[in-house]
Amino acid sequence: MNTATPARTASDENLDAVFAALGNSTRRALVTRLGAGDATISELAEPFDMTLAAVSKHLLVLERAGLVVRTRRGKARHCRLDANAFETAEKWLGSRREMWESTLDSFADYVEGHHAEEAGDASTT
Amino acid sequence: MNTATPARTASDENLDAVFAALGNSTRRALVTRLGAGDATISELAEPFDMTLAAVSKHLLVLERAGLVVRTRRGKARHCRLDANAFETAEKWLGSRREMWESTLDSFADYVEGHHAEEAGDASTT
DNA sequence: GGTTTAGTTAACCAGAAGGTATAGCATGGT
């Protein structure tokens, strides 16, 4: 009966990457740091108690999630934040919240007993 | 000199849990489903091509992240979304974006040399 | 040309994540 499994879309995979990337405090710290301005890998690695290679891998994860762009600049490598991926995540969260709130609203309407003439009762959305 | 590693706070751990929980499309689908209204584990598991135990574990992850509340209701178990954890995530994203945009603005100010009274500039499309 | 600097790549490791199957434990229905 259930060979369903809602079909992973491309945007699903992107959300996977974005949220998973942010699900690590080292990477969030890197993002925070980059929010204050671009930096090289060494600069980014400096405050952390781990090897440069480890930080480099974290940056790779962020890059694959579309959160960070790395560009070559001489022998150094320049890292910059990319806002698009953040928007993807924020949009997802926002739309869930909207959905959730509208459900709560329609429930409140139902409980209170008046007819919610705007938009019907949305319970089948 | 870097025994630093910015000190993981409690809210760090919570963000870890929240973002990591959302970094999985099955769990996001569960969240989406719950956004439309409360449900039991079986109801939630039905559209997925995996065992009930697997879905139960996913719900445990969501619960530990504070995204979902499970309460016993007879022999069934009632699942409901909890908005607080979402707010945590949204706030984090929002504050990063603010920080980032203000950095961009000051950079733009620096580059343009005049005070950018419109703030238009469209680079953040 | 040789060496330092900046970073990546590869091999490896321990532990966590995501799944399975199966057994167990309440609760509800008859």
Added chain:
DNA sequence: ACCATGCTATACCTTCTGGTTAACTAAACC
């Protein structure tokens, strides 16, 4: 009392993560 229902727990397997070290590449500098 019994059995079905609706989960949870345990054991197990495989793959992914997060980290290490060590070797490598590429640009900069003397």
